[in-house]
Amino acid sequence: MIEEQRNRExxxxxxxxxxxxxxxxxxxxxxxxxxxxxxxxxRLMSLADLNLVQRKGEGLSEQYRDLMERAWGPVxxxxxxxxxxxxxILGRLYTAIGTRCHNHRRRDDPTVIAEALAxxxxxxxxxxxxxxxEFDQLIRDSHDEAFNEVGLDVxxxxxxxxSTAMFGPVIRRAPRGEAAGRLWDGLVLVxxxxxFFELKRSRDRSVKPYFD
Numbered sequence: 001m002i003e004e005q006r007n008r009e010x011x012x013x014x015x016x017x018x019x020x021x022x023x024x025x026x027x028x029x030x031x032x033x034x035x036x037x038x039x040x041x042x043r044l045m046s047l048a049d050l051n052l053v054q055r056k057g058e059g060l061s062e063q064y065r066d067l068m069e070r071a072w073g074p075v076x077x078x079x080x081x082x083x084x085x086x087x088x089i090l091g092r093l094y095t096a097i098g099t100r101c102h103n104h105r106r107r108d109d110p111t112v113i114a115e116a117l118a119x120x121x122x123x124x125x126x127x128x129x130x131x132x133x134e135f136d137q138l139i140r141d142s143h144d145e146a147f148n149e150v151g152l153d154v155x156x157x158x159x160x161x162x163s164t165a166m167f168g169p170v171i172r173r174a175p176r177g178e179a180a181g182r183l184w185d186g187l188v189l190v191x192x193x194x195x196f197f198e199l200k201r202s203r204d205r206s207v208k209p210y211f212d
Contacts (some may be wrong), residue, residue, distance in 0.1 A: 009038045012165075014045040014146040014158040017074040017094055018067075020209045022157040023102045024174050026094065027212070029159070031180035038184070042090035044079055045143040045156050048072045049136075054152055073130035074101075077113050079138045080129035081122055092120045103211045161191035170203070173210040 013029055015022045029040050048071040051060060060068065074097055081089050096116035101107045113127045129135055146158040146165055154167035166187075175183055190196055 007037060008033075010041045011038050012041045012043050012146075012160040014043045014142070014156060015094060016045055016047040016071060016156050017078060017097045018071045018101065018107065019047060019156045020102055020211075021155075021170050023098045024171055024209045024211070025157040025159075025169060026098070028169070028171060028174035028180055028183065031174060031176050032184045035178055035181040036184055040091060042087070042094055043142050043146070044075055044082070044090070044139050045146055045158065046071070046075050046139050047156065048075070049140060049143055050147070050152065050155065054147075074113065075139055076129045076132065076135055077117070077126055079135035079142075080126045081117070081120075083135060083138065084126060085122060089120060089122070093117070093122070096120055102209075161188055164191035164196065166191065168199075172207060174212065 011029065011032075013026060015026055017023075026040070029038075032038055033040060048068045051057065051068050052065070057065060057068075078090060078093055078097075081093050093116060096119040097112060100109070100112045100116060106112050113130060114124050117124055117126055146160075147154075149160075149165040150158055150167050156167075157170070158165060158167055160166075169183065169187065171183075174180070190199065
């Protein structure tokens with residue numbers, strides 16, 4: 001079993017804990033781990049930094065700008081947790097936060113962070129990072145690692161297969177079992193194609209992600 005884990009391909013996956021689309025894709029990647037020899041390597045990106053700093057807030061509605069201001073909190077806490085306990089804690093903390101924010105629809109509940117920290121055995125004092133800029137550079141360094149490759153005209157999720165970083169896959173519902181594996185296989189083929197840049201299909205704005 002140890003040897004099997006060691007031989008798994010690391011798949012860097014950049015997420016913002018507040019993004020519902022990244023959440024669905026992350027749950028798909030966990031399914032892929034069950035049927036293919038891969039392992040998610042959870043890394044941080046920040047929608048707030050992307051939209052408010054790098055894109056300078058251009059074209060944002062007042063409602064979305066407010067959401068981006070609130071998006072700083074969860075990702076800052078994740079960064080503080082990684083600094084405190086190592087980056088290996090990110091997967092469990094992401095699941096704890098995401099389950100509450102997305103599956104339980106408690107995105108605006110201020111108790112979510114404290115509950116998530118407690119669930120994974122981290123001290124509540126880390127929740128103070130939500131209102132601090134102390135870990136912003138750590139977030140930005142991780143963020144830039146992805147977006148220097150994929151560009152600023154995309155968001156999250158971003159993952160890397162082999163040497164190819166890409167935006168997506170953006171999916172409404174996470175495939176399970178072998179269906180998850182087949183989607184992975186397709187992405188591996190695309191990522192391995194020299195000169196590959198983009199696949200895109202317009203998304204109906206009324207379509208919302210589905211949380212199992």
